[in-house]
Amino acid sequence: MVKFIIEDELHAELHGEFGTLEDALRELRRRAKIPWDREPNVAPCQSWATCGRIYELIEYEEGSDGGGRQLRRSKALEISKDGVVWHEPFGPSAA
Numbered sequence: 001m002v003k004f005i006i007e008d009e010l011h012a013e014l015h016g017e018f019g020t021l022e023d024a025l026r027e028l029r030r031r032a033k034i035p036w037d038r039e040p041n042v043a044p045c046q047s048w049a050t051c052g053r054i055y056e057l058i059e060y061e062e063g064s065d066g067g068g069r070q071l072r073r074s075k076a077l078e079i080s081k082d083g084v085v086w087h088e089p090f091g092p093s094a095a
Contacts, residue, residue, distance in 0.1 A: 001062045002059060002062075002071070003017050003018065003019065003059075003061075003062060004017070004018045004019075004023070004024040004057055004058070004059055005017050005018075005057070005058040006018070006028065006055055006056070006058075006076075007055070007056050007058055008053045008055060009056045010043070010052070010053065010054045011043065011053075013044070015027075015040065015055065021057075025057075025076075025090065028055060028057075028077050029092055031053075031055070031077070032079065032084050032086075034079075036052055036053075036079045036080050036081055037081070041079045049081070050081070051080070052078060052079050052080025052081065052082075053077075053078070054075060054077075054078050055075075055077040055079070056075050056076060057074050057076045058070055058072070058073045059071040059073075074087070076090040
């Protein structure tokens with residue numbers, strides 16, 4: 001079974017598991033509309049005011065033995081005080 005995981009690469013935080021790419025992208029589009037200094041986008045570090053989030057999408061295949069393997073990892077979305085940056089092939093209209 002394939003899952004999609006959103007991870008904040010900068011802070012090594014998982015931000016949800018999704019059954020489809022479309023569901024994961026829907027969540028990223030929702031986050032892109034939230035200001036960088038508001039939950040869930042506000043960074044957890046002391047320097048949050050100059051930091052941000054780099055959300056990556058991880059495609060993960062779950063094994064029948066409970067293990068699994070990463071199939072793909074891609075930067076999808078960056079949110080900071082400088083604004084929102086989508087990485088290809090993701091974006092507000094993807095999936």
